[in-house]
Amino acid sequence: MDTRRSEQAGGANHVGKAQVGSLAPGRVVGDGRYRLLAQFGVDERGDAHLWRARDGQLKRDVALTLLVGDPADPEAARLARRTLERATHASKFGHGGVARVLDVLALGSGITSSEGLLGVVVAEWTKGSDLVDLVAQRPVAPAAAARMVQALAEAVEQAHQNGLVLGLDHPQRLRLTPNGALKLAFPGPLPESTLRDDVKALGAVLYLLLTGRWALPGGPPAIPAAPMTPQGRVVPPRQLVPTVPADLSSLAVRTIEDGGNGGIRTSAAILRMLEQVAEEEERTQLIKAVGGDPAESEGTVWTTKKPVKDVARRRKLALGVTVLVVATVVILAWGGLMLINVFQGDSKASGPTINVAAPPASSQQNGTQPPASSSAPAPPPTPAVGAPVAPQSAAVYNPEGSGDNTGRAKNAIDGKPETEWRTEKYKQQFPVIKPGVGLVVTFKDPINLSQVKITGGTPGTKVEIRSATGKNPDLADTKVVGNGDLKDGETTIPLAQPTQGEYFIVWITQLGGADGQFMTEIGDLSFLPAG
Incomplete structure (x- = not known):
């Protein structure tokens, strides 16, 4: 822990309390499960010491609120019990603006009287x-x-x-x-x-x-x-x-x-x-x-971290450049054919013959064949797909919180469109409150995914199909492999190309609904591999 952090966090410590002095990086609390890493503050009003720690059992970082005090002091113990009760109630609350409470430890239940603690609130660690x-x-x-x-x-x-x-x-x-x-x-x-x-x-x-x-x-x-x-x-x-x-x-x-x-x-x-x-x-x-004001710094959020790469923006920019290049090549090719036509002296044609539509139905019924045209490319064949592969499990994916209706995630893969998973109701559209929310599905063995069919989705919802390397990755570590807008009934989202993987995320970037009642339902998900 650097000097500045020590001044911020330790400046409010009660020097006379031996138990506070023993709270140092490396100490283990909570029946030997949590190893203290760095202190991030002290709320003196309730002797609450705020630490980042390592969960030795689940191998992840967590946020600890340590309630320091003398177990023999009945008033201090009573106040600590009240805080722990409130934290227990908060563990059932899910929102992107609040770290999810993972566990609450009390005296005799995860904490011994020799630790100098009256309670511990364990929450997920918040990066940033x-x-x-x-x-x-x-x-x-x-x-x-x-x-x-x-x-x-x-x-x-x-x-x-x-x-x-x-x-x-x-x-x-x-x-x-x-x-x-x-x-x-x-x-x-x-x-x-x-x-x-x-x-x-x-x-x-x-x-x-x-x-x-x-x-x-x-x-x-x-x-x-x-x-x-x-x-x-x-x-x-x-x-x-x-x-x-x-x-x-x-x-x-x-x-x-x-x-x-x-x-x-x-x-x-x-x-x-x-x-x-x-x-x-x-x-x-x-x-x-509109006025061309160059002042663009208003609204900029300064952080101590490096800026996160905007993957979606870079993808859209690359797609736009690609479309521009293709359009330029087509125009140049058309202009070249026009010049060739002029120099060949063909005064009847104003440009190359391009077949852009299928022949009329009457010509097919009369048995006549449309004239061949070498400039009409054949449409690309529709990729063959195999039978749907059922995921092994589904869970809510929400990097900014505990997720929406986590207990209903399994409904999206049970093959029954009438049993749906839905998001919470939001007063504002994504990404004002958070970048999005979705479902991460896990397959027993990797599949070569080609299409995702969404049944019973809320119209107006925009989704991305993302490939991932695990059940709970950072959003920046996932890759967009397909996207689409949900409509009434069934929506098929083809992937840009078949993608091999064991984990895929159906990521909602825009909710359905309007007028401060934004929410999305998904009845069922089907995952079709390449045939």
Whole structure:
């Protein structure tokens, strides 16, 4: 762990607690299963220490929220039990903005009293950057900050509809994913946290992105506190950074502060305002694009990671260049034939004879044969396909969360279109909240896939067929081998060329539906190998 990380994470440690001092990289907790790798923060309010660790049993990295305390202290033990109960309830919640809770350990159930811990919340590890690192050099552009908080607010709204408190009111519990989305990486809400605390946290996160300062109590030493007016109110972000739009500045302050009739108290209200900001930003960017404004940095998200390669964009660019080259060759060939015709003195023809259509039905019925034309290429033969091959298993593939209706994934391969798998309902279309979601299927033996048939799909849905090397790969490590739009009934998606593989992903890049009710259903999937 580097010096800067130690200062950020360890600056808030209670020096007098021996058990805290023993939390160091290399230590093993949780009945010897989790080896601590690096500390990423401390939420002093609940003695919650945030660590990245290695699961020695499943050989994967995880996020640990370690509740430090004296097991002999009944009040501390009671508060820890309350946090663990909330974390257990959150384990049933799936959203791309919240890391999935994998396990909850308590005293006598995965933790011994000698470990100096009152509980452990185990969550999937979130790749990306620290929120503290994100704002360390400079604030985030207002448009990008609004989009990032908007995605996080959608997670809060969905959690609150399910009666869950997320507990994201500490900046070191959040991380920025490689796709530029904020995610609650260390779940485990404090025992006294309320729904209102989650809403205030959204305002504080927006304030932090816009100014680089934290506007709630209990922030980490690595982040300066927001300045206050003589009347005890938070100084608006616009006074600190004049380029911040007035509506965003007002939104942050009105969400954080409790008093007054103008306060914002629900995540739904925040979402409505952020959607208005996003629409205004789109109009502004359109005006800039039409006017040729070279300022393209607005909305850029700075991260400490290398930018992720945009595979889809590169593929589209390559396809466009290929089409342009082919069109150019055809035009040049046609022009050459025109010149040859002119120099041969054929005044009756204005160009080469090109047969672009099948002969009329009447000529076939009269027994006449159409004239032969050497310039009419024969249509390519339709690739032969074999009988469908049933996958061994199907699972929801969602790199940004725990997936949508994971228990129903098997319905898509049971051969019964009436038993479907469906996504969650989203208020916004992909990729605003996340890049997509899909199903990964596994075959017992590799197949040479040629086509995928989708029965009972929601019209308007756009899908990609991707080949993969495992059940849970990074999206960047998968390869697009086919794509198509779903329609009523059955949709056949041919692959560009037969692809050998054991794992394939049906990846949804655009949901069906409209008007804030975006969702896709898939009745059944059939995988046809090359014949």
